[in-house]
Amino acid sequence: MLQSREPELRERHGISFRITGIASRRLGWIADPNGLNVENVEHVERAPSPASGKSAPHSTNVHTWLKSAQADVLFEATSLNVENGQPAVDHIRAALNHGAHAITANKGPIVHAYRELRDLAVAQSKRFLFESTVMDGVPIFSLFHELPVIHLQGFHGILNSTTNVILSEMENGLTFDESLEKAQSLGIAETDATHDIDGWDAAVKTGALITVLMDVPIRLEEINREGIRGLSAEAVRAAKKEARPYKLVCRGRKTEKGITATVRPEQIPLTDPMAQIAGTSSYIYFETDIFPGLAITEENPGLYATAYGMLADFVRVVR
Amino acid sequence: MLQSREPELRERHGISFRITGIASRRLGWIADPNGLNVENVEHVERAPSPASGKSAPHSTNVHTWLKSAQADVLFEATSLNVENGQPAVDHIRAALNHGAHAITANKGPIVHAYRELRDLAVAQSKRFLFESTVMDGVPIFSLFHELPVIHLQGFHGILNSTTNVILSEMENGLTFDESLEKAQSLGIAETDATHDIDGWDAAVKTGALITVLMDVPIRLEEINREGIRGLSAEAVRAAKKEARPYKLVCRGRKTEKGITATVRPEQIPLTDPMAQIAGTSSYIYFETDIFPGLAITEENPGLYATAYGMLADFVRVVR
Numbered sequence: 001m002l003q004s005r006e007p008e009l010r011e012r013h014g015i016s017f018r019i020t021g022i023a024s025r026r027l028g029w030i031a032d033p034n035g036l037n038v039e040n041v042e043h044v045e046r047a048p049s050p051a052s053g054k055s056a057p058h059s060t061n062v063h064t065w066l067k068s069a070q071a072d073v074l075f076e077a078t079s080l081n082v083e084n085g086q087p088a089v090d091h092i093r094a095a096l097n098h099g100a101h102a103i104t105a106n107k108g109p110i111v112h113a114y115r116e117l118r119d120l121a122v123a124q125s126k127r128f129l130f131e132s133t134v135m136d137g138v139p140i141f142s143l144f145h146e147l148p149v150i151h152l153q154g155f156h157g158i159l160n161s162t163t164n165v166i167l168s169e170m171e172n173g174l175t176f177d178e179s180l181e182k183a184q185s186l187g188i189a190e191t192d193a194t195h196d197i198d199g200w201d202a203a204v205k206t207g208a209l210i211t212v213l214m215d216v217p218i219r220l221e222e223i224n225r226e227g228i229r230g231l232s233a234e235a236v237r238a239a240k241k242e243a244r245p246y247k248l249v250c251r252g253r254k255t256e257k258g259i260t261a262t263v264r265p266e267q268i269p270l271t272d273p274m275a276q277i278a279g280t281s282s283y284i285y286f287e288t289d290i291f292p293g294l295a296i297t298e299e300n301p302g303l304y305a306t307a308y309g310m311l312a313d314f315v316r317v318v319r
Numbered sequence: 320m321l322q323s324r325e326p327e328l329r330e331r332h333g334i335s336f337r338i339t340g341i342a343s344r345r346l347g348w349i350a351d352p353n354g355l356n357v358e359n360v361e362h363v364e365r366a367p368s369p370a371s372g373k374s375a376p377h378s379t380n381v382h383t384w385l386k387s388a389q390a391d392v393l394f395e396a397t398s399l400n401v402e403n404g405q406p407a408v409d410h411i412r413a414a415l416n417h418g419a420h421a422i423t424a425n426k427g428p429i430v431h432a433y434r435e436l437r438d439l440a441v442a443q444s445k446r447f448l449f450e451s452t453v454m455d456g457v458p459i460f461s462l463f464h465e466l467p468v469i470h471l472q473g474f475h476g477i478l479n480s481t482t483n484v485i486l487s488e489m490e491n492g493l494t495f496d497e498s499l500e501k502a503q504s505l506g507i508a509e510t511d512a513t514h515d516i517d518g519w520d521a522a523v524k525t526g527a528l529i530t531v532l533m534d535v536p537i538r539l540e541e542i543n544r545e546g547i548r549g550l551s552a553e554a555v556r557a558a559k560k561e562a563r564p565y566k567l568v569c570r571g572r573k574t575e576k577g578i579t580a581t582v583r584p585e586q587i588p589l590t591d592p593m594a595q596i597a598g599t600s601s602y603i604y605f606e607t608d609i610f611p612g613l614a615i616t617e618e619n620p621g622l623y624a625t626a627y628g629m630l631a632d633f634v635r636v637v638r
Binding site: 005008009012013137138139142143146147148149150271273276281290291292293294295296298299300301302304305308311312315316319 | 324327328331332456457458461462464465466467468469590592595600609610611612613614615616617618619620621623624627630631634635638
């Protein structure tokens with residue numbers, strides 16, 4: 001996506017860039033401050049870099065890699081670790097300490113280390129952005145940046161695509177296992193979909209919204225969480241038939257006693273817009289003092305929507 | 320609203336302000352660079368200003384008034400003039416030329432002079448913001464500022480509250496005239512509601528979205544416009560009964576031949592979220608290359624939502 005939008009970034013936003021580092025489990029830590037040939041990323045470790053004519057040197061950890069790459073911006077996209085947010089937290093901390101902006105699509109660091117990373121970014125005069133963590137790249141967090149002196153009292157929504165696809169497919173007659181396979185074949189569910197099915201992904205998103213938008217850190221254990229594993233296909237179809245379909249609903253609310261938060265299957269009446277959110281679509285409804293109800297619906301996003309969120313964060317940090 | 324949020328603006332955003340000018344048809348042009356006593360705005364013309372102890376001097380036009388007030392920011396809130404956007408265009412132009420930021424809740428200047436005012440603002444290194452013009456203060460224009468390198472292909476929505484309240488009330492059994500009176504008693508419809516009923520307000524909003532978000536200036540005559548005057552209460556109730564209620568729908572679309580735009584009553588199937596938008600709620604659905612469907616719903620806003628949009632613009636221009 002960076003490459004396909006390169007002309008527009010240059011012409012409309014005056015932004016040019018060079019990819020000077022790539023790291024993955026398979027490739028290891030690759031860096032070349034003169035720029036890597038990412039057209040051929042599969043062979044990047046063997047290919048001489050286009051600018052220097054030399055082979056790209058390998059680093060052994062995130063610190064030497066950031067230094068070798070002379071990184072100005074880090075895109076962090078490791079997968080979710082619900083226990084402690086690692087290694088993403090270390091990567092982002094290293095980037096900020098190195099003097100680079102940090103952009104992540106990984107919500108683990110938000111629930112496990114938001115305040116530390118936010119304050120570190122401020123101290124380093126860098127940005128820490130994470131718009132892709134909730135509703136793909138839909139600018140939820142940026143929206144609230146555009147809503148000064150507003151107070152968020154509560155929210156509810158449908159934020160996990162895998163379970164929503166599974167519920168929709170079970171309504172259409174498939175078994176749980178067939179529905180899960182379909183979600184996997186669509187590229188939405190990972191091979192191990194436990195995090196989705198048991199509500200962890202939705203709970204981490206709920207925690208991220210509470211932590212950032214309500215400015216109240218919340219531990220995952222404080223979120224009342226129930227996944228969709230206990231729902232039979234028969235129950236799902238019966239609920240659909242009685243016009244009160246099941247959805248995995250995320251809720252957060254400020255109360256006098258503190259924050260209450262739940263993630264659980266709920267039967268939704270057809271008059272609630274959530275009842276219409278099917279497949280990969282998602283939905284969030286915010287209750288604020290100014291707008292009693294402000295809702296955002298994302299219909300059928302493509303798989304590139306998350307990548308777009310990181311690209312938009314890139315424009316935010318450099319403009 | 321400025322006054323009620325004053326402590327929070329100061330403490331959270333480091334913003335302090337002084338109201339140095341007020342102008343209205345009734346009061347005329349009042350200015351005092353030391354600050355006006357707006358607690359008592361009804362008598363401000365007779366009251367000595369709190370800081371100077373002298374009577375606030377009267378100006379005779381917007382130019383001398385801005386100068387007397389030593390204005391840094393203008394809040395422009397005259398009512399809509401569909402023909403030429405005046406006097407709002409002159410007010411905003413005068414503010415920018417004076418060296419003040421200009422904030423307006425009046426959509427006339429957007430369809431009649433957007434490019435001129437936008438370019439003048441850039442030339443003066445000032446901002447020209449207008450978030451309150453569409454969907455009250457919901458940050459529609461700011462949202463697209465947060466969506467770089469995205470392309471808007473089309474949109475549709477329900478953007479006029481008066482007609483939506485009238486249609487809802489006719490569904491509930493009232494006549495057209497009774498419904499209009501109800502909208503007026505709610506403070507939504509003006510005494511002369513012609514602009515709403517004949518679709519002018521919705522058309523100007525449609526034009527504003529096309530002009531700003533698609534970057535294509537469009538004249539009001541190019542928008543295919545039909546109001547709700549031709550709908551009988553019987554037709555509205557029959558449509559509701561057959562589960563395809565009438566809504567005044569705004570549409571804009573980029574085509575190979577240019578922009579097509581319509582404002583007209585349409586019967587909406589219940590599977591479309593627009594069918595649920597009742598009373599003062601509003602809705603917009605954007606089709607973009609990244610997000611095939613991105614929709615925003617504003618449920619039952621208070622009358623302060625438009626004022627909030629101007630306040631949020633104020634924070635945007637000074638932070």
